[in-house]
Amino acid sequence: MSLTQYYTATTLDGYIADPNHSLEWLFSRAQDRDGLLNYDTFSAEIGALAMGSTTYEWVLDYELAKSDPAEWRWPYEIPGWVFTHRELRVVPDADVRFTSADVAIVHAEMVEAAGGKNVWIVGGGDLAGQFADAGLLDEVIVYVAPVTLGAGAPLLPRRLELRPEEIGRNGDFVAARYSVVGPLP
Numbered sequence: 001m002s003l004t005q006y007y008t009a010t011t012l013d014g015y016i017a018d019p020n021h022s023l024e025w026l027f028s029r030a031q032d033r034d035g036l037l038n039y040d041t042f043s044a045e046i047g048a049l050a051m052g053s054t055t056y057e058w059v060l061d062y063e064l065a066k067s068d069p070a071e072w073r074w075p076y077e078i079p080g081w082v083f084t085h086r087e088l089r090v091v092p093d094a095d096v097r098f099t100s101a102d103v104a105i106v107h108a109e110m111v112e113a114a115g116g117k118n119v120w121i122v123g124g125g126d127l128a129g130q131f132a133d134a135g136l137l138d139e140v141i142v143y144v145a146p147v148t149l150g151a152g153a154p155l156l157p158r159r160l161e162l163r164p165e166e167i168g169r170n171g172d173f174v175a176a177r178y179s180v181v182g183p184l185p
Contacts (some may be wrong), residue, residue, distance in 0.1 A: 002111045002114050002116065002117065002118050002119055003119070003140075004118070004119045004121065004131060004137050004138050005046075005095040005118055005119070005120055005121065005137075005138060005139040005140075005141055006120075006121040006128040006131070006137060006139070006140045006141070006142075006156070007042055007120055007141040007142075008038075008125075008128075008141075008142055009026050009047040009142065009143040009144075009173070010142055010144055010145070011144075011145050011147050011148055011149050011152075012015040012144060012145065012146060012147060012148050012149065013148040013149060013184045014154055014155045014157065015151070015152035015153060015154060016124060016125055016152070016153050016154070016155055017074050017125060017152050017153040018089065018151070018152040018153075019149075019151050019152050021054060021153070022170065023057055023182045025145060025149065026061070026145060027071070028149075029145050029146075029171065029172040029173060030047050030171040030172045031171040031172065031173060032081040032170050032171045035170040035171065035175070036166070036169070036175045036176040037141055037143070037166065037168075037170065037176075037177060038170065042120075043120075043175035044124065044171070045117055045118050046078060046117055046118050046120045047078055047113065047114025047115050047117025047118065047119070048078055048080070048081070048111070048113045048117075048119050048120070049076060049079075049080045049119070049120040049121075049122050050080070050081045050083065050103075050106070050110060050119065050120070050121050050127065050131075050179075051080065051081075051082055051083070051102075051121075051122040051124075051127065051139050052082070052084070052124045052126065052127040053082060053083065053084035053086060053088060054122060054123075054124055054153075055122055055123040055124055055127075056082045056084070056096075057088065057089075060089055060091070061074075062078075064082050064091070064118075064134070069092075069159045070092065072091045072092060073091070073094075074091045074092075074093075077135040078095070078113075078114075079097070079110075079114075080094070080095060080096045080097070081099055081106055081109075081110060082096055082097070082098050082099070083098075083100065083103070083106075083127055083130075084098055084099075084100060085100050091111060096101075102134075103130045103134055103136065104134045104136065107131065107136050121137065123155055125153060125154045125155050125156045125157055125164070126154075126157055128155055128156055130181060132156070132158050132160055132183070133158065133183075135151065135182075137180050138180055138181065139177060139179055139180065140156065140162060140177075141175075141176070141177045141178075142155070142175075142176055142178075143174070143175050144173060144174040144175075144176070145172065146172060146173075158183070159183060159184040160180060160181070160182070160184060161180075161181040161182055161183070161184050162177065162179065162180050162181060163178060163179045164177075164178055165175030165177045165178060165179055165180075170171055
């Protein structure tokens with residue numbers, strides 16, 4: 001059975017990016033690539049992903065900007081959905097589907113495309129919140145960095161009750177996996 005998981009990193013004060021959408025705070029932190037809740041182990045179980053337009057544009061600007069758009073290669077080898085109401089640049093030959101449909105409708109397509117593997121909500125926090133609002137978010141897996149930003153893109157701008165399943169340290173981060181119980185009353 002597929003799980004829908006929001007896997008991300010946050011600052012101690014709950015921001016996934018600074019006000020300029022930068023993640024520089026994240027890349028200056030040490031992480032054990034074989035440690036608790038590491039990306040390689042997580043991503044091996046993922047069959048489809050979703051992201052918002054800001055996250056998609058960050059991937060293009062950060063991962064691909066140094067090369068000619070004709071040479072761009074999408075960093076994920078699984079189907080992806082980008083939730084947007086705007087026309088965005090396209091990565092040639094990438095299995096990326098742009099949509100403005102409700103997450104509940106798209107979720108069924110994503111689960112089918114995942115072929116029994118899990119679905120990853122890459123970002124942002126509001127998109128993960130939309131899945132939670134629809135009762136479709138099963139887990140939140142988060143790396144908490146020992147840094148504060150004071151402002152930026154919030155981790156998960158919703159009132160949710162979570163149940164801790166796994167918590168420990170990975171390098172500079174506190175790594176935690178939570179099951180989503182449901183909305184707070």
